[in-house]
Amino acid sequence: MKKLFLAAFLQTCIILCFAQLKSPDEFLGYQLGIKWTPHFKIVNYFNYTASNSPFNMKLEKYGETNEGKDLLLAIISSPQNMSRIEEIRKNNLRLAGIEKGNVFTTNAPTIIWLSYNVHGNETSSSEVAMKVLYELTNTKNLATQKWLENTIVIIDPCLNPDGRDRYVNWYNSQVGKTPNANVDSREHSEPWPGGRTNHYNFDLNRDWAWQTQVETQQRLKKYNEWMPQIHCDFHEQGINNPYYFAPAAEPFHEVITPWQRDFQTTIGKNHAKYFDANGWFYFTKEIFDLFYPSYGDTYPMYNGAIGMTYEQAGHSSGGLTVIKNDGDTLTLKDRIAHHFTTSISTIEMASVHQTKLINEFQNYFSIAKNIGYSNYKTFVVSKGDVAKTNSFLSALEKNNINYERVGVDRNNAAMGYDYNSGKEVSITLNVGDIVIQSKQPQSAMVKVLLEPKTKLPDSATYDITVWSLPYVYGLNAYACKTEIISTGNFINTPLVNLKTNYGYAIKWGSVAVASFVGKLLQKNCIVKFAEQSFVMGNENFERGTILVLPSAKNNMNDIMQLASANSIQLYTLNGGMVNKGFDFGSEKNHLLKKQNVVLLTGKGVDANAAGEVWHFFEQQLNYPITLINADEISDVNLKNIDVLILPNGRYKFLSDKDASADLKTWVRQGGKIVAIDNAVAQMANGDWGIKLKKADEEKKEDKNVYADVKKYENRDRDGVSGNIPGAIYKIEMDDTHPLAFGYNKNYFTLKQNDNVYEFMKDGWNVGIVKKENQVAGFVGSKLKEKIKDGTVLAVQPMGNGSIIYFADDPIFRSFWENGKLLLGNAVFLVGQ
Numbered sequence: 161m162k163k164l165f166l167a168a169f170l171q172t173c174i175i176l177c178f179a180q181l182k183s184p185d186e187f188l189g190y191q192l193g194i195k196w197t198p199h200f201k202i203v204n205y206f207n208y209t210a211s212n213s214p215f216n217m218k219l220e221k222y223g224e225t226n227e228g229k230d231l232l233l234a235i236i237s238s239p240q241n242m243s244r245i246e247e248i249r250k251n252n253l254r255l256a257g258i259e260k261g262n263v264f265t266t267n268a269p270t271i272i273w274l275s276y277n278v279h280g281n282e283t284s285s286s287e288v289a290m291k292v293l294y295e296l297t298n299t300k301n302l303a304t305q306k307w308l309e310n311t312i313v314i315i316d317p318c319l320n321p322d323g324r325d326r327y328v329n330w331y332n333s334q335v336g337k338t339p340n341a342n343v344d345s346r347e348h349s350e351p352w353p354g355g356r357t358n359h360y361n362f363d364l365n366r367d368w369a370w371q372t373q374v375e376t377q378q379r380l381k382k383y384n385e386w387m388p389q390i391h392c393d394f395h396e397q398g399i400n401n402p403y404y405f406a407p408a409a410e411p412f413h414e415v416i417t418p419w420q421r422d423f424q425t426t427i428g429k430n431h432a433k434y435f436d437a438n439g440w441f442y443f444t445k446e447i448f449d450l451f452y453p454s455y456g457d458t459y460p461m462y463n464g465a466i467g468m469t470y471e472q473a474g475h476s477s478g479g480l481t482v483i484k485n486d487g488d489t490l491t492l493k494d495r496i497a498h499h500f501t502t503s504i505s506t507i508e509m510a511s512v513h514q515t516k517l518i519n520e521f522q523n524y525f526s527i528a529k530n531i532g533y534s535n536y537k538t539f540v541v542s543k544g545d546v547a548k549t550n551s552f553l554s555a556l557e558k559n560n561i562n563y564e565r566v567g568v569d570r571n572n573a574a575m576g577y578d579y580n581s582g583k584e585v586s587i588t589l590n591v592g593d594i595v596i597q598s599k600q601p602q603s604a605m606v607k608v609l610l611e612p613k614t615k616l617p618d619s620a621t622y623d624i625t626v627w628s629l630p631y632v633y634g635l636n637a638y639a640c641k642t643e644i645i646s647t648g649n650f651i652n653t654p655l656v657n658l659k660t661n662y663g664y665a666i667k668w669g670s671v672a673v674a675s676f677v678g679k680l681l682q683k684n685c686i687v688k689f690a691e692q693s694f695v696m697g698n699e700n701f702e703r704g705t706i707l708v709l710p711s712a713k714n715n716m717n718d719i720m721q722l723a724s725a726n727s728i729q730l731y732t733l734n735g736g737m738v739n740k741g742f743d744f745g746s747e748k749n750h751l752l753k754k755q756n757v758v759l760l761t762g763k764g765v766d767a768n769a770a771g772e773v774w775h776f777f778e779q780q781l782n783y784p785i786t787l788i789n790a791d792e793i794s795d796v797n798l799k800n801i802d803v804l805i806l807p808n809g810r811y812k813f814l815s816d817k818d819a820s821a822d823l824k825t826w827v828r829q830g831g832k833i834v835a836i837d838n839a840v841a842q843m844a845n846g847d848w849g850i851k852l853k854k855a856d857e858e859k860k861e862d863k864n865v866y867a868d869v870k871k872y873e874n875r876d877r878d879g880v881s882g883n884i885p886g887a888i889y890k891i892e893m894d895d896t897h898p899l900a901f902g903y904n905k906n907y908f909t910l911k912q913n914d915n916v917y918e919f920m921k922d923g924w925n926v927g928i929v930k931k932e933n934q935v936a937g938f939v940g941s942k943l944k945e946k947i948k949d950g951t952v953l954a955v956q957p958m959g960n961g962s963i964i965y966f967a968d969d970p971i972f973r974s975f976w977e978n979g980k981l982l983l984g985n986a987v988f989l990v991g992q
């Protein structure tokens with residue numbers, strides 16, 4: 161009786177509340193599609209709807225962007241489900257085995273998560289978010305109300321508000337009284353860096369697993385609390401393309417189950433039905449593959465969900481209206497209609513197939529816990545530098561991966577694959593090593609992120625082909641086909657720094673230490689680094705060790721406190737004489753200088769690459785950096801600059817004789833250039849001292865005379881023999897050069913181009929690639945022969961200055977952790 165009364169009461173409330181609920185058109189005062197809605201108005205509409213639909217909807221602010229804009233999640237369902245929403249959420253985590261406790265399956269609603277506008281200049285989808293919200297909270301819409309009885313819909317109206325507003329504000333400032341459909345009109349041509357990325361020019365749809373950006377970090381925390389059964393990621397593509405929805409293209413990662421493939425098709429067929437009825441074109445099974453783990457479709461797939469990508473035509477150059485190649489006009493209204501249709505059609509499928517979705521979701525995680533998805537049973541990652549190890553552990557935690565720490569040393573624990581040598585070896589467990597079992601709820605993620613090699617069933621993919629975390633973090637690891645159980649309790653000894661009467665030493669080996677040294681330099685402390693290794697007491701100190709020696713400028717107490725606050729281990733020094741190596745008064749210990757660092761940005765520069773460096777300095781190294789547009793470099797007084805960083809890009813001034821001469825004069829006077837990726841290739845065309853290595857000529861007798869006879873149908877597939885979408889190469893390091901300090905003999909680089917340089921005769925070949933040094937990932941057959949016997953990390957001394965060449969991006973997408981210290985070395989240690 162009580163229940164009946166409550167239901168009637170809720171019904172009355174709902175009718176009263178919804179009697180006045182305004183549609184987006186009514187609320188905004190214009191029809192959706194007539195103009196762009198700035199982010200704050202989208203937030204206003206979500207707030208408005210939340211306060212007028214208290215029984216159907218909950219609105220959460222889950223964070224803020226770099227520019228201070230709100231990140232929102234709307235949770236929408238029937239009043240009955242909303243009244244027990246926390247119970248449903250917890251039950252869902254229990255279904256996955258992430259939380260413990262009894263589960264219910266029969267009345268467990270399906271959870272659908274709709275992510276809009278991850279790419280800021282793919283702008284139609286946040287407009288759609290408002291329309292979807294309205295139709296879900298509008299009680300007069302009987303279809304949606306019925307579906308919400310067994311579904312929970314989570315809407316993130318805009319994953320990238322900074323990028324969206326960058327586009328919208330720019331567009332509004334360019335458009336005339338009437339939008340111009342001529343694609344040549346300026347409103348269809350976005351300026352650098354474009355609205356696709358976030359504040360730091362990061363592509364948030366490459367960041368799911370790595371979570372380097374604040375938007376992703378805050379969102380994934382929420383995602384892990386919900387673990388939806390379906391996730392949809394709304395995008396836009398070029399204006400001339402038809403709509404794309406899953407089923408996806410090959411390659412599929414082998415961990416994706418037949419059920420996940422099938423249900424993508426089930427949803428896709430439902431979309432096709434609506435698109436056919438309207439005469440709208442679409443394609444499936446092409447271009448958008450399911451491999452790289454940091455996308456809005458693959459990441460949910462590897463977390464037990466059905467991940468869907470939707471691509472509407474119109475990104476960036478679409479404006480409000482545009483004439484396409486076929487003469488037809490594409491309007492924002494069309495774009496909204498298409499994305500709205502796939503949104504609603506997905507919710508419909510989630511409702512129709514609720515029982516099956518819940519059962520399959522539970523089954524997916526049951527296999528994960530009881531059998532495991534990897535061919536390996538256990539992964540052992542050796543403890544390394546403390547900061548490096550901690551950042552690896554944080555990557556596991558961000559992805560909900562369980563691990564143990566070894567408490568007792570053990571020899572010959574098992575045989576396993578050694579990531580460093582590529583051979584089967586006997587594994588020794590040392591206290592503090594990390595043990596990760598395949599059998600656990602996140603087993604698919606364990607397989608995807610930790611296996612040394614990823615099976616690539618088809619070589620034409622959209623992205624890099626390898627990302628195995630031990631290489632990414634530069635830690636030794638072993639993959640083992642038998643289960644290893646770690647024993648003993650690992651006790652993490654807290655860091656204690658002691659007072660000193662003389663000075664301190666700090667071991668070099670992580671970005672954390674580089675950041676700390678940067679702080680000391682900014683405080684005008686006197687800091688040196690040791691060129692050679694030394695022994696003091698019983699402690700061995702490798703090359704690059706930082707020395708804080710007695711000086712009026714070094715307040716040792718303050719330094720000790722700063723180190724403890726930053727979790728930096730200090731070693732107390734008692735005097736200037738060492739047991740082995742050079743004493744502290746020796747010239748082999750070099751003074752570090754405060755560096756004024758400039759990063760070139762702007763037109764011609766790869767915005768992502770520039771963003772990585774910007775983010776690295778501001779958010780990780782916490783060291784000041786000045787951004788200057790490359791076009792304006794000739795107007796800048798170079799004397800005020802110590803380090804000039806050229807990220808991947810095309811630089812006009814490098815082909816200009818006068819500008820190059822000025823730059824060389826500045827280098828000879830002590831300046832330092834750090835050139836990365838294509839900037840190096842461009843300098844190799846000039847007379848900077850570095851030369852691109854040409855591929856060996858194919859031997860005549862080996863040449864297959866029919867090699868050029870190709871089948872027309874295979875043209876896409878033949879093209880991949882000249883591709884290197886991203887593979888790991890072992891680089892052999894000259895570990896006596898400051899650029900290599902903090903690294904061992906080897907560094908694993910992510911190679912995304914085929915550029916290898918000739919050995920320098922009057923420079924330092926700090927990192928070289930030999931034959932057979934490819935470790936993992938796909939490299940096209942034509943390129944395999946080229947990437948060998950050359951230099952990829954080099955330093956060219958020039959007068960009092962130097963040029964540092966990185967053939968590959970050492971901090972790609974900011975997830976390639978192990979390369980970050982190279983940049984720290986380049987800025988602080990090289991040339992001192």
Ligand SMILES: [Zn+2]
Pocket residue numbers: 279282365394395396
């Ligand atoms: Zn996109």
